[in-house]
Amino acid sequence: xxxxxxxxxxxxxxxxxxxxxxxxxxxxxxxxxxxxxxxxxxxxxxxxxxxxxxxxxxxxxxxxxxxxxxxxxxxxxxxxxxxxxxxxxxxxxxxxxxxxxxxxxxxxxxxxxxxxxxxxxxxxxxxxxxxxxxxxxxxxxxxxxxxxxxxxxxxxxxxxxxxxxxxxxxxxxxxxxxxxxxxxxxxxxxxxxxxxxxxxxxxxxxxxxxxxxxxxxxxxxxxxxxxxxxxxxxxxxxxxxxxxxxxxxxxxxxxxxxxxxxxxxxxxxxxxxxxxxxxxxxxxxxxxxxxxxxxxxxxxxxxxxxxxxxxxxxxxxxx
Amino acid sequence: xxxxxxxxxxxxxxxxxxxxxxxxxxxxxxxxxxxxxxxxxxxxxxxxxxxxxxxxxxxxxxxxxxxxxxxxxxxxxxxxxxxxxxxxxxxxxxxxxxxxxxxxxxxxxxxxxxxxxxxxxxxxxxxxxxxxxxxxxxxxxxxxxxxxxxxxxxxxxxxxxxxxxxxxxxxxxxxxxxxxxxxxxxxxxxxxxxxxxxxxxxxxxxxxxxxxxxxxxxxxxxxxxxxxxxxxxxxxxxxxxxxxxxxxxxxxxxxxxxxxxxxxxxxxxxxxxxxxxxxxxxxxxxx
Numbered sequence: 001x002x003x004x005x006x007x008x009x010x011x012x013x014x015x016x017x018x019x020x021x022x023x024x025x026x027x028x029x030x031x032x033x034x035x036x037x038x039x040x041x042x043x044x045x046x047x048x049x050x051x052x053x054x055x056x057x058x059x060x061x062x063x064x065x066x067x068x069x070x071x072x073x074x075x076x077x078x079x080x081x082x083x084x085x086x087x088x089x090x091x092x093x094x095x096x097x098x099x100x101x102x103x104x105x106x107x108x109x110x111x112x113x114x115x116x117x118x119x120x121x122x123x124x125x126x127x128x129x130x131x132x133x134x135x136x137x138x139x140x141x142x143x144x145x146x147x148x149x150x151x152x153x154x155x156x157x158x159x160x161x162x163x164x165x166x167x168x169x170x171x172x173x174x175x176x177x178x179x180x181x182x183x184x185x186x187x188x189x190x191x192x193x194x195x196x197x198x199x200x201x202x203x204x205x206x207x208x209x210x211x212x213x214x215x216x217x218x219x220x221x222x223x224x225x226x227x228x229x230x231x232x233x234x235x236x237x238x239x240x241x242x243x244x245x246x247x248x249x250x251x252x253x254x255x256x257x258x259x260x261x262x263x264x265x266x267x268x269x270x271x272x273x274x275x276x277x278x279x280x281x282x283x284x285x286x287x288x289x290x291x292x293x294x295x296x297x298x299x300x301x302x303x304x305x306x307x308x309x310x311x312x313x314x315x316x317x318x319x
Numbered sequence: 320x321x322x323x324x325x326x327x328x329x330x331x332x333x334x335x336x337x338x339x340x341x342x343x344x345x346x347x348x349x350x351x352x353x354x355x356x357x358x359x360x361x362x363x364x365x366x367x368x369x370x371x372x373x374x375x376x377x378x379x380x381x382x383x384x385x386x387x388x389x390x391x392x393x394x395x396x397x398x399x400x401x402x403x404x405x406x407x408x409x410x411x412x413x414x415x416x417x418x419x420x421x422x423x424x425x426x427x428x429x430x431x432x433x434x435x436x437x438x439x440x441x442x443x444x445x446x447x448x449x450x451x452x453x454x455x456x457x458x459x460x461x462x463x464x465x466x467x468x469x470x471x472x473x474x475x476x477x478x479x480x481x482x483x484x485x486x487x488x489x490x491x492x493x494x495x496x497x498x499x500x501x502x503x504x505x506x507x508x509x510x511x512x513x514x515x516x517x518x519x520x521x522x523x524x525x526x527x528x529x530x531x532x533x534x535x536x537x538x539x540x541x542x543x544x545x546x547x548x549x550x551x552x553x554x555x556x557x558x559x560x561x562x563x564x565x566x567x568x569x570x571x572x573x574x575x576x577x578x579x580x581x582x583x584x585x586x587x588x589x590x591x592x593x594x595x596x597x598x599x600x601x602x603x604x605x606x
Contacts, residue, residue, distance in 0.1 A: 031428050034510075038424035039436060042417045042481060049478050050443050053454035060453060114346055117339060128343065130591045132350045137587035137594070141541040141557040142579040146353035149360070149572065155368070157356065157375040192349065204598045246444065253447030256541040260561060274449040274542075281453045282546055294449050305445055309438075 060291035067285035079292040089293065092264075092271040096297075099187060099272065100251045104244070106191035111198025118203050136196040144260045147189050151175030151261065175261075179269035182262045186270060189257050194247060201243030205236030238312055245305055252297055273297070354584075360576035361386055368572050386573035387581075395551055396578060399559035402469045402548075403582070406555060407537045410476040414484050414533040417477065419526060422488030423514065427497070437489065444482045448542045451478065456546055469555065471547035476537045483536065484529040487596055491525025492518070528596045535590040556582035 059065075063074050083089045118129060135143065150158050152175075159172040173181040209232065217227045255274040258264060264271035264279075273293055281290020356375075360368060364380035367373045390396045424430075425437050455475055465471040495518055503513035519526075544558045551563060560578035564571045590597075 032430035035424040035428035035430035035433060038420040038428075042421040042440070042485065043436070045417055045477060045481065046440065046443060049455070049458070049475065050446060050451065053451045053458060054446060056454035056457070057450060110346075113342070117342055117346070120339065128347070130588070132346055133591050133594060134350050134354055134587055137535075137590035138354070138583045139539050139541070139557050139586055141561050142583040143353055145561055145575050145579045146356045148570075149356055149576070150353065152570075155375075155572075160375050192353075196350065200594060200598050249445050249447050253449035254542075255449070259545075277449060277453070278542070278546075282456065287453055287457070291453050294453065298450060301445065305442070 057291040057295060060287045061295055063288060065287045067287060075288075079288050080296075083289070083292055083296070088268045088271060089273075089276065091268055092273045092276045092293075093296065095183070095271060096252055096273045099190060100248060102187055103190040103194065103251055104248065106187070107194040107198040107247070110191065110195035112202050114195065114199035115202035115206060118199060119206060133196045133200070135192050136194070136200075140193055140254075140256050141260060143193075144189065144257065147185075147192075148176075148261065151185050153177060177266055179266060182266070182270045186258055186261055189261065190251065193257070194251070197247065198243070201239060201247075202236070205239040206232065208239065209235050241308055241312070245301075245308065249301055252301075354580070357576045357580040357583075360573050361580050363573075365573055386577040389571075390574050390577050390581075394563065394574065394578075395554070395559060396581075398552060399554050399556045400582070402553065402559075403538060403555040403557070406469055406472045406476070407534045409473040410480060410537040411530045411533045413473070413477050414480045415526065415530060417481055418484045418488050418529060419522075422485055422492050423518070425485075426489045426492035427500075437485075440482050440485055443478075448479065448540070452542055452546050455543075459547060465547075467548055467550050467553060469548050469553045472537070472540075472543055472555070475543055475547065476540065477533075479540075480533040480536050483597075484533055487529050487532065487599065488522070488525055490599065491522050491528075495521050528593055531589060531593050532596065535586055535593070538586045 061079055062076055064071050114132065118125070118132075122128075150156060156172070156175060158175070162168050162172055163170075173184075175181050175185040213231060213235070214227065217231045222230065253274050255272065255278055258270060258272050258275050259278075262270045264275055273296060277290045277293035280286050280293060284290070359376070359378070362382045362384070363378040364383055364385070367378050367380050370379070373379050425433055455478075459471040459474065460466045463471070463474055465474065499517055499521075500513045503517045504510065508516065538557070541557050544555050545562075548554055548558070551559070554563070556578070560575065560582060564575045564578060
């Protein structure tokens with residue numbers, strides 16, 4: 001019975017190549033019609049609530065629009081020009097970029113280490129992994145409350161530990177009121193939040209490599225670093241790149257950590273672009289400038305993504 | 320002869336085991352410590368929280384449930400809980416209604432542009448909320464007439480749940496052998512029956528995964544919740560707990576941490592079970 005069914009299946013697929021072309025054609029047309037019908041709800045939704053607002057935000061950024069209306073006149077790149085000369089914005093760009101780069105490095109180091117640990121077999125690994133993933137799986141606005149406690153000027157548990165271990169003399173770090181410590185605190189939370197995700201991405205890459213390739217490298221006498229450089233890296237590169245792109249866009253666009261830790265202060269020393277855009281656009285009602293701020297990284301990310309995807313497709317075409 | 324190399328080998332195993340154990344302990348410590356402070360603050364007396372002589376890892380006064388009680392009796396914690404799950408529920412419904420048919424079409428049907436549409440949807444991953452929230456705010460207020468309402472979140476959250484869930488579901492549909500569907504058609508079913516009776520039952524695990532994903536993702540958001548619902552009765556947990564339990568310079572530490580614990584841990588647990596699919600949703604473009 002089973003054999004019979006699968007035979008029929010292959011037969012129906014083989015038919016059109018012989019004589020069924022004429023009868024198959026209208027079916028293909030209805031298939032296309034059905035296809036468009038089934039995807040149209042998603043397309044409409046994406047067009048209305050992603051594509052339209054996206055272009056609207058570009059429009060905002062090149063004209064004078066405020067919550068009150070504004071004069072809606074076209075001003076070209078004037079807002080961008082203004083921003084480039086603005087000291088606060090410069091600081092925010094610098095902070096955003098340096099936070100992202102440093103945080104990615106930190107996440108990569110901690111994540112790669114954790115990924116290799118998680119490769120090992122051990123009892124209760126699922127449960128241990130669950131605990132290790134908590135920084136990523138907990139909603140960040142909630143876990144940040146605990147970080148506020150750790151960074152509190154009076155009750156900071158980190159400072160308590162520093163005092164107990166005699167690592168520093170007082171005055172102890174002011175994690176939320178000092179420019180440098182605030183910067184460091186934001187960075188720490190960023191890395192803490194993201195390292196489990198980096199680990200999972202690297203792990204996904206590592207487990208996608210067939211184990212006989214490791215064995216072959218071993219037989220050929222490759223040590224850890226050679227295996228890493230010549231075998232593992234090229235094979236997991238695509239997955240890592242996707243993970244990295246996702247994480248960079250996510251980190252560059254996230255304002256939660258800074259908003260809830262320092263709110264950009266003291267002054268604007270720990271200000272970042274998304275938070276500045278939020279304060280300008282929503283709290284200040286200046287839609288045009290806010291939109292220009294939010295869009296500032298997009299062209300660069302877009303070019304990077306397109307470049308990478310093309311590279312990826314060419315690679316796949318070769319192999 | 321055979322004993323000699325065995326000893327260093329065993330020694331090496333013990334040494335490696337210890338190193339791995341230590342490394343795990345290090346990672347566990349940094350991952351769990353903030354949650355430990357939530358647990359501690361939930362049950363210790365207020366006095367222990369502010370007494371600098373008390374070890375911050377432990378307690379001195381008798382433990383109590385006062386913070387939990389206060390949270391439920393004197394704040395809108397239950398309202399926020401209700402709002403959060405209400406929003407998440409409708410986001411799941413909308414996401415599935417949009418994605419299941421589309422995923423089937425993109426996985427199975429041949430039509431012009433299908434592949435590019437898939438890639439296009441994937442690219443919307445890369446438009447983070449920060450690029451959309453200003454115009455979305457205008458759209459929500461002026462077009463949808465939903466100023467300051469939790470329903471705004473219901474309308475907007477699918478912007479980030481749809482790309483994920485669509486990619487996940489396409490993967491699931493592709494894994495079902497097309498022969499099954501064809502066999503059903505040969506046995507006299509029409510296409511609709513073949514999909515409804517044969518394909519969909521097999522995709523239920525995938526659909527459930529997508530549903531849970533839409534659920535947990537909508538519980539992670541902060542920016543939209545902050546922008547679209549500012550009055551207390553419309554807030555969700557992610558915004559309610561951190562904004563309403565701090566009055567000026569006065570921190571209700573016990574209640575803050577209790578709220579964070581009760582709101583966050585269920586999300587974390589569910590998310591963790593489906594984390595592998597999350598990774599698959601992101602790396603899905605590679606397949």
